[in-house]
Every structure is written in structure tokens, then in C-alpha cells.
Amino acid sequence: MYGMIHKGVRQMVIDQLGGEAWQATERKLGIGPTELVTGMVYEDSLTIEIIAEAAARLNLDMEDCLVEFGRYWIKFAERGSFGSFMDFTGQDFPSFIANLDRMHLAVATAMPKAQVPSFSLIKNSPGRMEVEYRSDRAGLEKFVIGLFQGLLDRFQRQGTVNIIGVTNQATMFEILHDHKD
CATH class of the missing domain: 3.90.1520.10 (H-NOX domain)
Structure with missing residues (x-):
């Protein structure tokens, strides 16, 4: 998937649990800023790992986390660089x-x-x-x-x-x- 998705998951975790929760996620998964480059394409398995760890931290099962992240993604995208895409859609x-x-x-x-x-x-x-x-x-x-x-x-x-x-x-x-x- 894409770094922009990783950035969205990161922001959702920070918004709901704070920056320390995201830093703990990075440490556990061995990731950092290089996995958050917006336009980069990453292996889907990495994205699933990130979402699974976010789900665990948010005390959600994977399916519920995917629903919550999808809902969150719309707000995240409209506030960021994809807002203009959304406005024209x-x-x-x-x-x-x-x-x-x-x-x-x-x-x-x-x-x-x-x-x-x-x-x-x-x-x-x-x-x-x-x-x-x-x-x-x-x-x-x-x-x-x-x-x-x-x-x-x-x-x-x-x-x-x-x-x-x-x-x-x-x-x-x-x-x-x-x-x-």
C-alpha cells in the first residue's frame, strides 16, 4: 500500500491514544519515518502489520479497526493534501x-x-x-x-x-x- 495510508493510521493512533502509543508501535514493528513517505508504495503485508498493531493498541479486532480507519481516513484525507481531490470529486x-x-x-x-x-x-x-x-x-x-x-x-x-x-x-x-x- 502507500505511505499516505501509514500516515493516516499513525494520526488515528495519535489522535486517540497520544504520541507515545505511536512511538511504541514504531518500536515494536521496527519502522520509522521511511515507512511514512506519502507517495511511496509499500508491501501490503507491512500495512496490514501496522493496522493490526493499531487495532491491538486501540483494543479493537482487525475488522472493527478497518471500519474505524476507513471512516477516519475520509477526515484525514480531506484535511491533508488529498483534500482538493475530494473537493473536485x-x-x-x-x-x-x-x-x-x-x-x-x-x-x-x-x-x-x-x-x-x-x-x-x-x-x-x-x-x-x-x-x-x-x-x-x-x-x-x-x-x-x-x-x-x-x-x-x-x-x-x-x-x-x-x-x-x-x-x-x-x-x-x-x-x-x-x-x-
């Missing part, structure tokens, strides 16, 4: 979801080695969306649930996110939300 919830692939294309342009996921808005009706998620990475569906929950928060919506189908090529998500558009 959409000014309302449905358009943002519909434009996720465009945003990831911009990220891939800035980071040519990036393996970005793909999102397709399959159905969009008042209060309900179906989104298809495709990724070369396995096991990040809970993170995606958190991302969608974070986007609901971003657009001041109430709602739930559920997985409604899984194939070996894609995961289908249903987003039920209060309708404001």
Missing part, C-alpha cells in the same frame, strides 16, 4: 460516489505505481445506492464500509452500509441513506 453524496473512479485516476496519475481500486455506481435511487467495488487487494471490504460511512458523515447523512454480494471479481455494497437531494 463531488459536491453531494451521489455525485461523489459516482466519481470515485475519477478521483482514483487522479491519484494513479500522481502515483504511477499505485494499484487503485475501482468503484461503479450500479443503482442510485432516492435513499439507496448499490456500488460495485473491485480491487486486486483482498480483505479490505471492512475498510471500504468505513470509507462509505465516512462519506456519509462528510455529506451530513445518516445511513448504513452493507455487503450484499461477493464474487471473486467484485464486492457489491448497498448504501441506505437519508435522502436530501
Whole structure:
């Protein structure tokens, strides 16, 4: 994965537990600033190790930590250098979801080695969306649930996110939300 993800996990740990908790994480995993370079691509196994250690420190199981981190990631990204990407992706919830692939294309342009996921808005009706998620990475569906929950928060919506189908090529998500558009 990417250093920007590592930086997000770092900030989540610091925000919730303080700087010493992150320093202890670095010591335990034998990592430091070189694993936090935003545009660098790192082995997925390192990212999973970092998230697993954050989960242990936050007293969460891995799946709950992935959901919480996905939700946190939206706030982290909008405050940082990816805020402008997010601002241009959409000014309302449905358009943002519909434009996720465009945003990831911009990220891939800035980071040519990036393996970005793909999102397709399959159905969009008042209060309900179906989104298809495709990724070369396995096991990040809970993170995606958190991302969608974070986007609901971003657009001041109430709602739930559920997985409604899984194939070996894609995961289908249903987003039920209060309708404001």
C-alpha cells in the first residue's frame, strides 16, 4: 500500500491514544519515518502489520479497526493534501460516489505505481445506492464500509452500509441513506 495510508493510521493512533502509543508501535514493528513517505508504495503485508498493531493498541479486532480507519481516513484525507481531490470529486453524496473512479485516476496519475481500486455506481435511487467495488487487494471490504460511512458523515447523512454480494471479481455494497437531494 502507500505511505499516505501509514500516515493516516499513525494520526488515528495519535489522535486517540497520544504520541507515545505511536512511538511504541514504531518500536515494536521496527519502522520509522521511511515507512511514512506519502507517495511511496509499500508491501501490503507491512500495512496490514501496522493496522493490526493499531487495532491491538486501540483494543479493537482487525475488522472493527478497518471500519474505524476507513471512516477516519475520509477526515484525514480531506484535511491533508488529498483534500482538493475530494473537493473536485463531488459536491453531494451521489455525485461523489459516482466519481470515485475519477478521483482514483487522479491519484494513479500522481502515483504511477499505485494499484487503485475501482468503484461503479450500479443503482442510485432516492435513499439507496448499490456500488460495485473491485480491487486486486483482498480483505479490505471492512475498510471500504468505513470509507462509505465516512462519506456519509462528510455529506451530513445518516445511513448504513452493507455487503450484499461477493464474487471473486467484485464486492457489491448497498448504501441506505437519508435522502436530501
